[in-house]
Amino acid sequence: MARILDGKVINQQILDELKPRIAHLTSARRAPGLVVILVGNDPASEIYVRNKVKTCLELGVHSEEIRLPDTTTTAELLAHIETLNQRPAIDGILVQMPLPKQVDSRAVLLAIRPDKDVDGFHPFNVGQLVANAPAPRSCTPAGVMEILRRSGIDPAGSDAVVVGRSDIVGKPMAMLLLHAHATVTICHSKTQNLPEVCKRAQILVAAIGRPAMLTAEYIRPGAVVIDVGMNRVSSRPEAERITRGDAEKLARFEKRGSLLVGDVHPLDMAELSEAYTPVPGGVGLLTIAMLMSNTVQSAEHRLK
Numbered sequence: 596m597a598r599i600l601d602g603k604v605i606n607q608q609i610l611d612e613l614k615p616r617i618a619h620l621t622s623a624r625r626a627p628g629l630v631v632i633l634v635g636n637d638p639a640s641e642i643y644v645r646n647k648v649k650t651c652l653e654l655g656v657h658s659e660e661i662r663l664p665d666t667t668t669t670a671e672l673l674a675h676i677e678t679l680n681q682r683p684a685i686d687g688i689l690v691q692m693p694l695p696k697q698v699d700s701r702a703v704l705l706a707i708r709p710d711k712d713v714d715g716f717h718p719f720n721v722g723q724l725v726a727n728a729p730a731p732r733s734c735t736p737a738g739v740m741e742i743l744r745r746s747g748i749d750p751a752g753s754d755a756v757v758v759g760r761s762d763i764v765g766k767p768m769a770m771l772l773l774h775a776h777a778t779v780t781i782c783h784s785k786t787q788n789l790p791e792v793c794k795r796a797q798i799l800v801a802a803i804g805r806p807a808m809l810t811a812e813y814i815r816p817g818a819v820v821i822d823v824g825m826n827r828v829s830s831r832p833e834a835e836r837i838t839r840g841d842a843e844k845l846a847r848f849e850k851r852g853s854l855l856v857g858d859v860h861p862l863d864m865a866e867l868s869e870a871y872t873p874v875p876g877g878v879g880l881l882t883i884a885m886l887m888s889n890t891v892q893s894a895e896h897r898l899k
């Protein structure tokens with residue numbers, strides 16, 4: 596039987612550890628402050644923003660939301676960031692990705708003060724990551740490392756395969772695993788013989804954005820499988836493929852009109868792996884925990 600790496604439990608551990616630090620900050624000066632900028636309405640970003648607001652309330656972190664239309668220009672976005680860079684009560688600025696295509700994302704990421712960049716996406720912080728030097732780390736990959744560490748899984752010396760090479764997940768994930776002394780392979784849409792490459796992985800991380808794409812032929816028996824994917828499935832044949840006709844799960848799909856699934860086939864993952872992160876209830880929750888952790892750290896840095 597595979598171990599479920601429970602995001603809820605680990606998330607709560609991390610939040611509980613942050614509480615006394617937040618209490619100290621609040622009495623010494625003020626609560627940590629986080630601002631989220633959401634341009635347009637990307638569904639994955641909506642889930643993220645909703646859970647973020649909830650967690651900030653639970654922790655007593657001051658949070659603000661700036662919602663802008665998907666016609667927003669680069670200049671308008673830069674003006675907001677400049678204001679937030681100057682505000683002393685704001686410790687973290689997070690601009691939801693992806694941005695609409697008329698916006699110059701690089702210019703936006705460069706504009707955020709690196710010490711308020713709680714996503715770790717500023718080129719300075721990316722450089723610090725590559726150099727293994729202290730700086731805010733990208734939340735999702737940092738959350739994956741916390742899951743591994745707190746579950747007693749040490750990547751040192753093991754074969755790790757990361758499927759996906761995005762700037763926000765795949766690349767920083769590979770770098771963190773490398774720093775933890777894994778032997779890392781990064782795969783993408785041009786990779787040949789993907790099933791064979793994945794099947795060599797003792798630690799397999801999927802960050803693709805394709806519902807239940809990694810099936811049994813990709814999974815080494817006994818592997819640790821980390822499923823970063825968050826996909827909403829609304830087609831009936833896809834739901835049948837993913838649930839393998841399980842009547843109860845199909846009924847739930849019919850009722851809600853959709854199914855939230857990762858990039859790994861959930862039944863194959865549960866059957867073949869030694870340990871895995873479920874979707875939902877896995878990596879997504881840790882992304883929030885690490886965002887809170889980065890915000891608290893930024894506030895502590897500013898208190899000095």
Ligand SMILES: NC(=O)C1=CN([C@@H]2O[C@H](COP(=O)(O)OP(=O)(O)OC[C@H]3O[C@@H](n4cnc5c(N)ncnc54)[C@H](OP(=O)(O)O)[C@@H]3O)[C@@H](O)[C@H]2O)C=CC1
Pocket residue numbers: 639735758759760761762763764765782783784785786789802803804805823824825826878879880882
């Ligand atoms: N749980 C969480 O906290 C978070 C979850 N996510 C989820 O993780 C997933 C990935 O997100 P993100 O990294 O932003 O996505 P991107 O779309 O930016 O990147 C996807 C990557 O997967 C690769 N890829 C796509 N199709 C295939 C294929 N058929 N075979 C092999 N590789 C393929 C792409 O290759 P190429 O580079 O060649 O195009 C690319 O490198 C999504 O489901 C997203 O919703 C994202 C952020 C946080």
Ligand SMILES: Nc1nc(=O)c2c([nH]1)NC[C@@H]1CN(c3ccc(C(=O)N[C@@H](CCC(=O)O)C(=O)O)cc3)C=[N+]21
Pocket residue numbers: 639640642643646689690691692693714734735763825855874875876877878879880882883
């Ligand atoms: N600048 C930026 N940084 C990001 O980190 C970023 C982003 N943009 N854009 C969108 C993606 C997506 N993302 C999620 C984080 C948490 C959940 C999450 O909380 N998931 C829970 C809840 C799921 C649910 O409520 O249905 C779970 O997996 O259990 C989801 C998605 C961060 N992203």
Ligand SMILES: [Mg+2]
Pocket residue numbers: 714733734735882
């Ligand atoms: Mg993040």
